[in-house]
Amino acid sequence: MSRPTTDRAQSETVGIILLLAVFVVSASAIGVAYVGGVGSNVDEVVVSADLSADGSDLRVDHLGGDALPNDELTVVVRTDGNATRYPFAPPPGEFGPGDRRTFSDALVANASNEVRLYHDGSGGEIERATLTPAPEPSVETGAIEGTVLGPGARSMRVASGASLGLRQVATPLSGATVVVDGAGRVAETRTGSGGGYRIDGLAPGEYDLSVTAPGFLAVTRSVTVEANRTKTVNVTLDPIEPAEFEVRIDDTEARVVGTEPVTVNATVENVGDEEGTQRIEFSVAGAVVESEPLTLPGGERRELSITWRPDPTDVGTVELAVASENDTATTTVEVLAPESDGVAYVDRDGDGTADETFSAAELADRGEFDGHLVIFDDAEIRGEFSAEADRITVRDGVLLSAESVDLDADGDVSIAGARIDASFTGWLGLSGGDIDIDSGGRIAARGATVTTTALVAPGDVDLSAADDIDLTNGVFSAQATALGSDGAIAIASDGGTVTTDGAWFAPDPTVEAGDED
Template identity: 45%
Template sequence: MFPTQSRAQSNTVGVVTLVAVFLVTATVVGLAVVDNVETDDRPLMSAEFEANGTDLTLRHVGGDAAPNGELTVIVDADGTTTRLGLGPPDERFALGDEREFEDVLSPGTTTDVKLVHLPSGAILDEGTVRATDEPAETGAIEGTVTGDEAATLRGSGAAFILRRSLAPIAGVTVTIEGSQSVTEATTTADGGYRVDGLSPGSYEVSATAAGFGVATATASVTANETTTVDLQLDPLEPAAFDVEIAGVDATADAGDPVVVNATVENLGDERGTETVELRVGGEAVDSAEVALDPGENRTVSLRWQTLPTDVGVTELTVASEDDTARATVDVRETDAVAYLDRDGDGDAEETYTAGDLAFPRDVEGHLVVFDNAAIGGPVSIAADRITVEDGVTLEAGSIDLTGRDRVSLAGSTLDTSSGGILADAGDVTVRSGGDISAAGAIVRATGIIFTDAGDITFEAQSDVDVSGGFFDASAGEFLFFSPDNGSIRIASDSGTVTTTDTEFEPEPTIESGDG
């Protein structure tokens, strides 16, 4: 048994020994392989290259930092290679850093540039730049802009001098215009300005500011020198409108329009807008709004609609806010006794003679009887509004006036009295869809010998005012003849009737809507 056991132990020891030798050998071999691996120590870095004239700028824009001594910039241009150091070797080139290299580029050429890691020889980044031409020599223009601050009287005794007080003006736009460029600058609080980088040559310098005229000057720029150009601004004259009457008819028939042509000119330095009026008797009868640039002129036509009552020589005035011009027109009398104002603007669109009123008419608008009219037959008129003006007498065989909106008879006379021994007086009938204003009116429908009087009737939807008037519908008696009196009736459907100080013959019937 022992030999067998001894052999078994010997075999086991041999196997263990063999495994141990294998492990040691494998470890040594493994260590030898690791020691032979080549390591890459270059940093990871991104850079930008920029040409500024003939200067080169290197900018770190991303990645690792590295010592200056491990980096170089290689510039390849026209077959020549230049290596550039980044500065003190111990300092580091890190994110956001820049390095400037002066006059390393050739003007007007394209150059390849590389950033190289010296220990590894690796190119960390590269690019292409183009150098601009050598900058041209330039000059500058500077100066001060002043303007009127105030005008003062200075002196003593009887001798005075008007002196202008000048002050610097801030915020003025100064424009410098050359053959190839236009440059603007704004004056500072002290009125000063300066423009650099101007190529040698001739320039037009101008200054503009609100409320002032444009100031200009010519300047010559020399390389590496500063030219001084001071400018003075004069205040703008405000718009001023001069007016002149260019044409107007010397005569016109009453009731016809008069047209006045006026030339308006802006004598100021600023654009303006004014209202130009045509005035008659101090009252504006027409106007036009006129906008003009400085020095501009325009002819406007203004219109005066004469009334049949405007008979005589009348002065016309054309006026702006700054000037006036005058002319006269002779308005001649016509046979018209009434006119129609259709649109309520006071103008006479149509005129009527006394003969025209003898025919019944129903019109739209305002019919005005402005002059005395004696009509042998009846008068029958219907209109939106009817007026018989103060002091005017309307005589007719009978009178029938209907105003859909209003009737105005204040101070007038309506007369339908008998015109002969055997002719009865006619009736006077006045109706209104609104009110009747007849204060101080005289209304006659009287008969004379052997003739009857007519009836007088005033009817209104609203108020009736006949105060201070005289109403006569009496008949004339002769011997044993007793003609009939007429009746007088004054009625308001929904308003009041005013009869203060009014005389009636015979007594009237008063009907008032307010009871």
């Protein structure tokens, strides 16, 4: 423990003590006592302190005695003739027993550092020491560097064959924040104008490298740092996509009778990154009948179940739609008149609704139809069946059977997914009837089954159109299953393409067309 001292000789000190005694007596007379060195206006202080080195850091420990204000304390370090002052303040407050102050990098390693702790209030020296810290052992470190890119504008390029095209060119992203976390250290930097970054002094080990920038999705990568090596990690940030609601209809009834309820099951998915709220509308025949707001976080979906009950006047094909602000999904439902044995209807004005409905017997007797003839339910007709109309559609999954079938339309004929059958007619099913389909437009028979099979004498299948004929994945048979010869299958397109991918024929057909796939 030491007291603040002055540089005066002992003889001078004795004289000062005598003068001080007189001064104290005089001061006491007016109620003020000053105890300290000559010329000092502060009380005498008693402090015990310790000076030590922690690498290149200087530590000052208060071991006991008086607490002193920080703004009255200063450390002076002299190394190789150069003196540096380190005041205790800021911060404000006191330096008291048990306290420690550390001055980072105040000492020079492997050199003699003369350290003095002064009390500025009295001008006295509290403690002194000569410290020679050993140099810190060198640590082998690595670094991570790279470039952060963002999306850029489309640019023109010249492709092979001198054709022009556009490609997306990424551009450097400045101001992005790059953080590495691992091996006991967290370091952060920002990319420069060229999008580049570098973080040095990383101990070998595993790190998580995170890159963020306003308006972009964050990216995190795992990086292994090796000593004395630089790891290059380039990152491309994708912009945060705004909310976008996609809609699809999963299922609903194909047909209902009268006012039977229709249930539409749909899914709405936010394919964007941000949360959003949109109004979901359910429409019947173009009129909105229900509307509700829906909030979805980015990437999430919601399944909806919507019930609609037709009015008695809603007879025919009715379009149903589920729509968001970004997307619309549609489907149709066939609404049949109540207590009806109808299997077909005619749409005369093209609005998709039934203007007249027919039973199977009425369908067989009519023959000619003004408008679009739609056979929407199984029709098993006794005898031969012939129909002429502007357009003819036999719905997917519907069976149309008769001793022979003749469909003749000025426009398109669609039997996609339907079954047209004239098999095993006649006595004991020995013969089959002919199936003739004649279209002034296109024939759509994708996935259809057309058969006139018989034991001995099957009929013929004749498909003729002015435009394209699509028989993809269909089944077409005019086979004799016992004795006799097969019938014939003839396909003719006056000015279109005949497509037979995946189709099965027995026997092989004759095809006449400008193009055949």
